[in-house]
Structures are given as structure tokens and as C-alpha cells.
Amino acid sequence: MSGDFLLSAQDISVRFGGVLAVDRVSFDVKRGEVFTLIGPNGAGKTTVFNLISRIYTPTSGRIQYDGMDLTAQPPHAVASLGIARTFQNIELFEHASVLQNLLIGRHTHRRTNLLDDLLFTPKARRAALDDREKVERVIDFLDLQHHRESLIAGLPYGVRKVVELARALCAEPKLLLLDEPSSGLNVEETQDMAFWIDDIRREFGITVLMVEHDMSLVSSVSDRVLAMNQGQVLAMGTPAEVQAHPGVIEAYLGTAEDVASLRRPA
Numbered sequence: 001m002s003g004d005f006l007l008s009a010q011d012i013s014v015r016f017g018g019v020l021a022v023d024r025v026s027f028d029v030k031r032g033e034v035f036t037l038i039g040p041n042g043a044g045k046t047t048v049f050n051l052i053s054r055i056y057t058p059t060s061g062r063i064q065y066d067g068m069d070l071t072a073q074p075p076h077a078v079a080s081l082g083i084a085r086t087f088q089n090i091e092l093f094e095h096a097s098v099l100q101n102l103l104i105g106r107h108t109h110r111r112t113n114l115l116d117d118l119l120f121t122p123k124a125r126r127a128a129l130d131d132r133e134k135v136e137r138v139i140d141f142l143d144l145q146h147h148r149e150s151l152i153a154g155l156p157y158g159v160r161k162v163v164e165l166a167r168a169l170c171a172e173p174k175l176l177l178l179d180e181p182s183s184g185l186n187v188e189e190t191q192d193m194a195f196w197i198d199d200i201r202r203e204f205g206i207t208v209l210m211v212e213h214d215m216s217l218v219s220s221v222s223d224r225v226l227a228m229n230q231g232q233v234l235a236m237g238t239p240a241e242v243q244a245h246p247g248v249i250e251a252y253l254g255t256a257e258d259v260a261s262l263r264r265p266a
């Protein structure tokens, strides 16, 4: 695989019984780009996402990640390989604080053993300081200072979405998987989310793979878009190229209003 690509899906298919959820899909994600999967309900986007998080294994095909065969890696290895994700339905510890949730997000970087932690050896102390420093940087970056000690359960939905993003960033990923980052957000919160995603890429150089339905968010942050329908690749290219594809308009966008929203300038 060329060094330009962080991720390369080669001819992947997934069959669930009689349903071919993903049908010979290939795509490459360049280092540092924001690559977005779009498509109508049931198109196969979540299944592709779950392949990359190793929740599923492809029925056929291969996924190369950072020079290795990702499909050969066990699911528990994904986080330590530098892949972090957010979920469509936020998955945080509800009765823990923002800070505690973010510190948990650091666990893949822990280099100490149980004895170090129990005895709070110098090594454990250094690791704890390093974790705290990284977490504080993310808190500052995503403007979460006021919520540092708040319990997740008491936070508005929009803030929880940002905390989930923060937790994924605390893992210092190479590849960030965002599953419908705008779902449940209002227009203003969605614009903020677009701003954060753009900043993450610029500030940290993290590669982003996203599944998203909101076309204004898709066009404002994506370098390239892959449109799927019925498990297959329908079109791939810049947001402008994909929006102009007749098959995409027919299969996915449907209405003139949706097409207009895609044409909004970035």
C-alpha cells in the first residue's frame, strides 16, 4: 500500500444470511483527509464502519491499515493500533464526570502494570501526569473547561456529543471514526461540530472517516465522499463531484431541496 494511504479497503463484501450488506466495495483513505460515507438507510455504511472497528470480519476482501492487514487483527487490538471511534448513540459513563470519562479514554496509552499503579511508583506517577496533561489539552481544545467536573448524565445532549469526541481524541488516534456526528444536534450545534472536525484535522493531523446524513456538514468538512447504495459503491469523489452524480441524486438525495443543501458553499 502506498504511504499516502492510511486505510485501504479492497473488494470487501459482507453477507448476513441472505443479505449482501456490503458488495465488493473498494476505497482508500489518504492520511490527513476527511473521508465520508453517505447513502440511504440500509446502504451498508454502518457495516463498513463496523468492519474497520473489527466488530465484523469481511466475508471476502481485505482491509489494509497503516501497512498491516487489519482483518487479521483481533478486535481488542483496534484501539492500540490507533483507531478511535464515536457512536451514533453516545457511549459514555453516565455517572462519571467529564474528566473521568476522558481519563478512561487514555487507557490505551497506559504503559504501567498493576503493581506500578497500586504502589504509585514514579513510573505510574509520570504516566498519570502525562495522561492528565493530554486530557487537559483536549479539554482546552474543545472548550470543555466549564464542564470538567460535571457528570455526563446532567449534560445537554450537544455537550455530550463533544465529550464523546474529546474522549476519542484523548486516545491520540491516527484514524478517527465518527458515526453520524450530527445526529440529535440542532443546526447551530451541527455547525459547531463541523468547526471541531475541521480543527481536529488541522490541529492534530488526524485522518477522519465519517458516516453522516447531514449534507451541509458533509460538504463543509469532507475532502472526499463515498456514496453507497444497496451495499455497492455508487460514486466517489469530492463533495461537488458526488453531488453531481445522477445515480446519487436519484438513489440518495431524492429531493431538489437536498440537492440544494449539498451545493451550499463550504
Ligand SMILES: Nc1ncnc2c1ncn2[C@@H]1O[C@H](COP(=O)(O)OP(=O)(O)OP(=O)(O)O)[C@@H](O)[C@H]1O
Pocket (backbone or CB within 6 Å): 016, 019, 020, 021, 039, 040, 041, 042, 043, 044, 045, 046, 047, 048
Ligand atoms: N447484524 C446484522 N444482521 C443481519 N443483517 C444486517 C446486520 N447489520 C446490517 N444488516 C443489514 O445489512 C444492510 C446494510 O445495513 P447497514 O446498517 O450497514 O446500513 P446503513 O447504510 O448504515 O443504514 P443506516 O443509515 O440506516 O444506519 C441492511 O439491509 C441491514 O438490514
